[in-house]
Every structure is written in C-alpha cells, then in structure tokens.
Amino acid sequence: MKEEKILVIIKPDAIMRGLIGEVFTRFEKKGFKVIGTKMIELGDILLDEHYSHLKDKPFFAGIKKFMTASPVMLIAATGVNASSAGRLIAGQTAAHEADAGTIRGDLAMSIQSNIVHVSDTTENGEIEVARFFNEDELHSYKRADEIMIYSDVHDEF
Amino acid sequence: MEGFCYDIDMASNVSKNISLVLIKPDGVQRSLVGNMINRFEQRGLKIVALKMMVPTVSQCKEHYNKDDNWFIEKGEGIINNLKKDNQEIKREAIEYGKDIIRNIVQYMTGGPIVAIVLEGHAAAEVVSAMVGSTEPLSADIGTIRGDFTIDSYYLSTVDKRAVRNLIHCSENNQESLREQKIWFTELEIIDYSTAQERILYDVSADGHWKI
Numbered sequence: 070m071k072e073e074k075i076l077v078i079i080k081p082d083a084i085m086r087g088l089i090g091e092v093f094t095r096f097e098k099k100g101f102k103v104i105g106t107k108m109i110e111l112g113d114i115l116l117d118e119h120y121s122h123l124k125d126k127p128f129f130a131g132i133k134k135f136m137t138a139s140p141v142m143l144i145a146a147t148g149v150n151a152s153s154a155g156r157l158i159a160g161q162t163a164a165h166e167a168d169a170g171t172i173r174g175d176l177a178m179s180i181q182s183n184i185v186h187v188s189d190t191t192e193n194g195e196i197e198v199a200r201f202f203n204e205d206e207l208h209s210y211k212r213a214d215e216i217m218i219y220s221d222v223h224d225e226f
Numbered sequence: 227m228e229g230f231c232y233d234i235d236m237a238s239n240v241s242k243n244i245s246l247v248l249i250k251p252d253g254v255q256r257s258l259v260g261n262m263i264n265r266f267e268q269r270g271l272k273i274v275a276l277k278m279m280v281p282t283v284s285q286c287k288e289h290y291n292k293d294d295n296w297f298i299e300k301g302e303g304i305i306n307n308l309k310k311d312n313q314e315i316k317r318e319a320i321e322y323g324k325d326i327i328r329n330i331v332q333y334m335t336g337g338p339i340v341a342i343v344l345e346g347h348a349a350a351e352v353v354s355a356m357v358g359s360t361e362p363l364s365a366d367i368g369t370i371r372g373d374f375t376i377d378s379y380y381l382s383t384v385d386k387r388a389v390r391n392l393i394h395c396s397e398n399n400q401e402s403l404r405e406q407k408i409w410f411t412e413l414e415i416i417d418y419s420t421a422q423e424r425i426l427y428d429v430s431a432d433g434h435w436k437i
Contacts, residue, residue: 085420089273090264097257106259106340108276110416140416142276208280208338213255 073151075101075188076197079142081135082182089142092185095172096146099158100218105145105198105207111136118200128181135181145198145207149219152194155187234419234428241427244274245344245353246405248394251337254278258374259340262393265356265370266344270426275343275406275415286331288408297323307383326388333388341409343402347427350402353395362391 079092097103116133123129148154160171164183167174177184188194198207212218234241247266249259263273281289301323305315344353358369361379365372375392382389396402406415425431 085422087267087420087422090260090262090267092260093263094257094260097260103254103259103278104338106276106278108273108416110418139418139420142273206277206279208278210337214257 072147072149073191073194074104074145074147074198075151075155075194076186076201077144077146077155077188078186078201079144080182080184080186081137081139081141082177083184084139084141088176088184091176092172093142093144095158096144096155099148099154101146101148101151101154102210102212102215103144103146104209105202106143107202107206108140108142110140115201119197132181143201145202149222152188152191155194156189159185159187234423236427236429241347241423242345243347243349243399244402244406245271245349245399246394246396246402246409247342247344247353247357248281248334248409249340249342250334250390250392250394251339252375252390253392254338254340256374256392258392261374262370263342266342266353267422269346269352269356270422271344271346271349271352272420272423273342274345274417275410276340277410277414278338278340279409280338281334283331283335285408286334287327289405290327290330291404292323292327294320297327299323300326304383325386329382329386329388333390343406343410343415350396350398354397357393357395360391361389 077092077096079089083089083092093103093106113133116136117124120129120132123132146155158171160167160173162173162183163180164173164177165179167177167183169175172185173183188197247262249262253259253262266273297320301319301321304322304325305319308315346352356369358365358371360371361377362371362375363378367373370393371391375390377390379389396405428434
C-alpha cells in the first residue's frame with residue numbers, strides 16, 4: 070500500500086464564485102485525507118516556482134494576474150494512488166471539454182479559470198506539498214472510516 | 227471593477243463584521259468541512275482566514291476563558307444532578323466544574339481542526355443561527371448541529387466526556403475579535419472582495435446588470 074500526497078489549489082475563480090465548500094467536499098467524500106489546509110495570498114516567488122514550466126509563455130503574466138486576483142485555498146491531502154484519483158476527479162484542464170461529473174466539467178467553462186490545480190504525478194505531489202506547506206502545517210492522524218475506504222489494502226481488515 | 231478585483235461601494239462597514247469558527251475534530255473526521263464551508267458561502271459570508279491546526283492546551287483554555295465563579299456554578303449543577311441520582315459526592319464543586327474544561331481540552335486537542343474567520347453583515351449572529359444550539363440533540367433541523375449530529379448533555383455527562391457538537395462559533399462580534407487573536411495572527415487575515423459581495427452590498431448594484 071503506497072500512500073501518496075497531492076496538493077490542491079482552489080483558484081481565485083472558485084474563491085470568488087463561492088465554490089470552496091463544493092470543491093472541498095468532493096475531495097473529502099472521495100476518501101482523501103486532508104492533512105493540511107490554509108487560505109493564503111500567492112506571491113511572485115511561489116508562483117514563479119510553481120509555474121516554472123510556463124515562465125517563457127506569452128500568457129504567463131495573465132496567469133500570475135489571475136492567480137493573485139484573490140487569495141487561494143491550499144489543500145494537502147493523502148491517499149493510496151492519490152495523484153491518479155486526484156487527476157480523475159479534477160477532469161481535463163480545458164474545463165469546457167472536461168467530463169461531466171468532474172470538478173471542472175461540472176463547475177467551469179474556461180482553461181485558465183478552471184477551479185483547481187491538482188498535482189498530476191506522485192513526484193509532483195511530494196514536491197508541491199513541500200513547496201506550499203511547512204512541516205508544522207501538516208498533520209498526520211487516523212481517520213475512523215479509513216479501513217472502509219481501503220478494505221482491500223488493509224491487512225487488519 | 228478593476229481587472230479581476232471588485233470595488234464594493236457602500237456607506238456602512240457592517241459588512242465587515244466577523245465570526246470565528248472552529249470545525250472541531252469530529253467535524254473533520256466526518257468529512258463535513260466542505261459542507262459547512264458551502265453553507266457559509268451560500269448564505270453570503272466570505273472566508274478571510276482559514277487553516278488546519280491541532281489546538282494546544284493553552285489555546286483551548288484561553289479560548290474558553292472561564293473563571294472560578296463559572297466553575298463553581300457549573301460544578302454545583304453537576305453535584306445536584308449526582309445527588310438526585312443518589313451518587314456519592316467525592317470532590318468540591320469547583321473541581322466538577324473544571325472537569326468540563328478538562329474534557330473539552332481532551333476533545334479539542336485530540337486531532338486536527340479547521341479554524342476559520344468569516345466576514346459579512348452581522349456575521350456572528352448569522353453564523354450562530356446557522357450552527358444551532360450547543361446541544362445537538364435539541365438543535366433545530368436545518369442548523370449544522372441539527373442536521374449532522376445527535377449528541378446530548380445527558381449522554382456526554384454519563385460517559386464523562388465533552389459534548390461532541392462538530393463546530394464552535396463566536397457569540398457576537400466582540401467575542402469574535404477576542405477569539406480571532408487566539409487562533410490567527412494579523413498576517414493570516416486576508417483583505418479581498420468577491421463578486422457575491424458586490425451583489426449583496428454595493429449601493430449602485432441595482433440596475434447595474436442591464437446591457
């Protein structure tokens with residue numbers, strides 16, 4: 070059983086449209102364990118690091134403007150196969166083409182205003198959680214319903 | 227509207243009232259964080275600070291802020307109930323009163339909570355009404371406690387533990403300001419405005435949406 074970490078960023082479009090609870094609920098109900106969450110304003114340093122793969126693109130300034138339009142909500146969550154599960158419930162980046170039933174398919178219309186960022190791989194999950202959270206902001210704890218979320222991977226079940 | 231930001235034009239600043247909310251360990255455990263946030267958002271309140279944390283004993287004691295008179299009063303109530311039940315009284319009233327806070331500390335420090343500052347018109351009063359009465363069993367249907375949980379004073383007293391009621395909220399704006407300082411630093415409170423606030427509060431919003 071390999072537990073992975075993911076970082077979720079609830080973006081300004083979701084914050085300003087009153088969709089924080091809706092998005093948060095989807096991760097909770099899916100079975101992720103939220104180990105850290107906080108509302109913060111993103112600064113240049115974090116954004117440059119997080120979007121380093123896009124920094125030479127013409128639309129980078131637009132992304133920065135969008136991501137700093139309001140605070141964001143950060144969620145650090147764990148789960149077995151968390152990154153693939155997270156990718157699936159977020160849906161495709163282009164929200165207008167994302168499947169119904171996904172967060173983007175249900176809640177958004179555009180590519181930039183697509184409600185969430187979710188770590189897309191196991192490696193990125195580790196890197197991104199460490200980038201946005203200090204150690205003392207992450208909490209390991211037992212979830213009462215964990216055994217029923219992973220009945221096939223718990224030895225004691 | 228400047229870029230993505232909304233300038234809210236209004237004469238009064240009562241929309242800046244706040245409420246300090248703690249989603250307690252049972253609320254986190256039962257995956258109700260999103261649902262509770264959703265309710266507050268739908269009502270028109272704005273989150274201006276939020277974080278997950280494990281409370282310390284000293285934070286809890288400062289938060290509940292009870293003095294000896296309170297301990298004695300509550301303790302005497304407990305002694306009366308014990309006498310009615312023909313049980314032996316082993317300690318002073320003040321000790322029984324202090325048990326209430328000891329149990330709450332045990333409950334609150336037992337796992338992560340989510341602390342939130344909500345902002346909006348009459349925020350503390352609005353949130354109190356949405357949360358419902360302290361004892362879940364007698365809380366109105368439609369409130370957070372009335373909809374999601376079932377614990378009672380009787381059950382928690384018999385089992386010698388705190389009432390598990392999912393969420394704390396401040397009683398009024400003044401209490402909110404006091405409690406906010408226990409859980410958040412000034413730097414963690416964020417100033418911004420949302421589209422919803424403009425519709426709720428802006429003096430020139432009426433008739434603004436015609437093309």
